[in-house]
Amino acid sequence: MTDAAMISSLQQIVVDEIFPHAPQVIWRALTTGEMIARWLMQPSGFEAVVGNQFTYQTKPAGAWDGTIHCEVLEVQENVRFAYAWRGGDDSNEGYGSRLDTVVTWTLESVAEGTRVRLVHSGFELPKNEVAFRNMGDGWKVVVPRLKATIRQAD
Incomplete structure (x- = not known):
């Protein structure tokens, strides 16, 4: 397989929404373990510090125990937060296959909020x-839940 074919096989999910809140309010919900548990899953060992490793637990499948292994890759307060999201097992096909991805949140001030x-x-x-x-x-589903969580915390 050529390098171009390999690159084209990588895909990403993009969700882009305007929140009627300041970036600092959203940042708190993205980088506080108790808040993350309200809109995503309960993280274990979470700290918004580059290099910090933490986990989420989800439904196991086959040889995979359901643990999502994460590592904080980037922290630019109120602007950008990125972490590795890894899980699965090489022996699984479909749900629970080996996954090595990155989740990146970017916040940008706009007239309507962020x-x-x-x-x-x-x-x-x-x-x-x-x-x-x-x-x-x-x-x-999760991003609107994040918005609702922030609204409740105001």
């Missing part, structure tokens, strides 16, 4: 087709 852009990148197709489809649908 543009929140989520990019979950690095899905290898067809190997990660099930995760790409499920998480694509999932993030479209």
Whole structure:
């Protein structure tokens, strides 16, 4: 397979929404473990510090125990937050296949509040087709839940 073919097989999920809040308010919800638990999942060992490793627990499948291994890759306060999102097992096909992706949140002040852009990148197709489809649908539910969580916390 050529390098161009390999690159074209990588896909990303993008969700882009305007929140009627200042970037600092959204940042707190993205980088505080107790807040993350309200709109996504309960993280274990979470700190918004580059190099920090933490986990989420989801439904196991086959040889995979359901643990999502994350590592904070980038922290630009009130602007950008990125972390690795890894899980699955090489022996699994479909749900629970090996996944090595990156979740990036970007915040940009706009007249209406803050543009929140989520990019979950690095899905290898067809190997990660099930995760790409499920998480694509999932993030479209989770981002509005984030918005509702912030509204409740105000």
